[in-house]
Amino acid sequence: MRDYTLIQAILDASHDGIIAVDRDSTVIWVNKNALEILGLPPHVVGEKITRYIPQSDLLRILATGKREIGDIATVLNRQIIINRLPIVIDGQTVGAVSTFKEFTDIQKMELRIRKQSMESGLEAKYRLEDIVGHSDVIREAKELAETFGRTEATVLILGETGTGKELFAQGMHLCSQRAAGPFVAVNCAALPGNLLESELFGYEDGAFTGARKGGKPGLFELAHGGTLFLDEIGEMSLPIQALLLRVLQEKKVRRIGGERVIPVDVRIIAATNRDVEERIRMSQFRSDLYYRLNVLTLELPPLRQRLEDIPALTWAIIREIAERGDKTIESVSESLFKLFTQHDWPGNVRELRNVVERMVLLSKTARLERRDAAFFEKKLQKRRQTDGAAAVAGTIPAAEDEAEMILRVLQQTRGNRQEAAKLLGVDRTTLWRKLKKYGHGST
Ligand SMILES: Nc1ncnc2c1ncn2[C@@H]1O[C@H](COP(=O)(O)OP(=O)(O)OP(=O)(O)O)[C@@H](O)[C@H]1O
Structure with missing residues (x-):
């Protein structure tokens, strides 16, 4: 009896809802959170689960013996995230248990972001050691990149087109403390000005005609905890340069059409194949932004060298x-x-x-x-x-x-x-x- 009370107290202390059934689908254990989330009366123990939940998914677990992790369902108008597992003793399925909790807004957002980042391949693949080449120039570049990668400083990569700037950026991300975080790459030359702005900073619902319902997080938000690689930085328009500079200084973004200030922790690696200093002389690139980006410089050799x-x-x-x-x-x-x-x-x-x-x-x-x-x-x-x-x-x-x-x-x-x-x-x-x-x- 003492054991029962102790175990019940332990289960009740859990933030998750827990409900278990035996092989005949009779409820054998339930904790307080489960009763609360599922809206069940306290005397369910000893009753068939189907009496309260006719289509209970635990019946399927009893039949298949297979676990189901991370399912999402709506119960009493609340979204919950559920794990269902068979209870196996001596190789036999003797019952099934379900653990679940309310799916908070933060988790929903995380899931959405994780999904988006996977869909668009926002993960770094190349490590510095995967970059091919044994020439002195490339070896030096790799060594320098490794040293730079380990710091938190902004790096500016200079190199002609196709020299591997993005590969080096990925490699630096993967040898940094942010390796487990996202790696988000954006080509500043490939997007026209206003599109680049909404990609980088995101927008709120109804910010402009055609804006996606519910708004959209910008790449800065998606790169939170990781690295944002800004390729072809020299092509960025002056108004966006001003916005970028502000984000770098304040470490916060505000979505287009939004009031909220969102803190972001992002490391920037920028790249260019153009002479940015020349653009500064022509007043096409802000020198204050350049100095902020160009803390460490990594020059990549062309193939002919x-x-x-x-x-x-x-x-x-x-x-x-x-x-x-x-x-x-x-x-x-x-x-x-x-x-x-x-x-x-x-x-x-x-x-x-x-x-x-x-x-x-x-x-x-x-x-x-x-x-x-x-x-x-x-x-x-x-x-x-x-x-x-x-x-x-x-x-x-x-x-x-x-x-x-x-x-x-x-x-x-x-x-x-x-x-x-x-x-x-x-x-x-x-x-x-x-x-x-x-x-x-x-x-
Ligand atoms: N050292 C290397 N080893 C293996 N593949 C490489 C190497 N350098 C570049 N590549 C390959 O060359 C192509 C261009 O690389 P990447 O996109 O990194 O260049 P980039 O300098 O960023 O180009 P751009 O400036 O045009 O965006 C890719 O297909 C990449 O896989």
């Missing part, structure tokens, strides 16, 4: 393709690597990835040969000719040619920019920038 890494990078790409199950390559000819070293790779590792992927997918054997690279040789030749002509004329390659080529490729891909960028061997942002430059920004 680490040509010795090409074989390792090529093999890493080949392995990834094989893992996807697309195609397996067993050997690569030395002459192909030699050809690769003759190129200056303006699109860096992203361009190398595109070239290798194309070759692997087109190759008919398990060996990559120089002859598989006919399309690449053509590209090289064309580039040499253009460079030669430019050198003779003392000009840069004609802009019209580039604009025409981009539009032609876009036509070919029926306006699909991602595909066009891939065919052109540039990233989407570069393509977007070029279109803007040639006056086709909104096409």
Whole structure:
């Protein structure tokens, strides 16, 4: 009797509701919270559970012997989160128990945010040790990134397009104390001004026409406890720069159309492939924001400064393709690597990835040969000719040619920019920038 009273007191002390049934679905134990949440009378013990809850889910647990964790249900107009488990003794299911609690607004929000962040892949995958390359320049960059990563300071990554800025940002996040928190990346150049503002800061219900019902948390809120990676920071408009600076100073955000001030704990890693200092001179970038972002600087080398890494990078790409199950390559000819070293790779590792992927997918054997690279040789030749002509004329390659080529490729891909960028061997942002430059920004 003493044991019974003691156990009952312990169960009643739990914040969760607990109700257990035996193999015949007779209630054998229930605590105070369960009675309260389910609205049951105190004398349910000894009665069939179906008398009070005709469709009780515990019947299913008795039948299947399988646990069900994290189910959400509405009971008496309240949302509850439930775990149901079989009670197993000596390998036999002798009953079932359900533990549950009210689902608070905070938990609801957490669940929604977690779901959103998983859907849009807001988790860092690459660790610094996954970044391929043994050249001195990349080794130094990795060492520096590791040192920077462990601090809480803001880091500015400088590097040409495709040099791995996002990979390094992920790597720094994963070696920081925030590794278990979210990693949220946003490309400031890919979103027009007002869209970038609502992405970063979120909005309240009814903030503007077309705003999602219930409002939307901004990326700062989603990155709470983690890292926010702001790529192409140099492209950010002046009004958004001012808002960003305020958030960095105050560590609080206010959603568009909202009154509430939401505290955020976010580490910023920013990146740019443009000379921000030049933009400061042209009054297009705020110097106070630049100094705040540029506490630590990590410069990433272009691929042409680490040509010795090409074989390792090529093999890493080949392995990834094989893992996807697309195609397996067993050997690569030395002459192909030699050809690769003759190129200056303006699109860096992203361009190398595109070239290798194309070759692997087109190759008919398990060996990559120089002859598989006919399309690449053509590209090289064309580039040499253009460079030669430019050198003779003392000009840069004609802009019209580039604009025409981009539009032609876009036509070919029926306006699909991602595909066009891939065919052109540039990233989407570069393509977007070029279109803007040639006056086709909104096409
Ligand atoms: N050292 C590396 N090892 C393996 N893959 C790499 C490396 N560097 C870059 N890549 C690959 O190159 C591509 C571009 O990388 P990433 O997006 O990090 O570059 P970025 O500098 O952020 O480019 P952008 O400035 O255009 O946004 C990705 O597909 C990435 O996987």
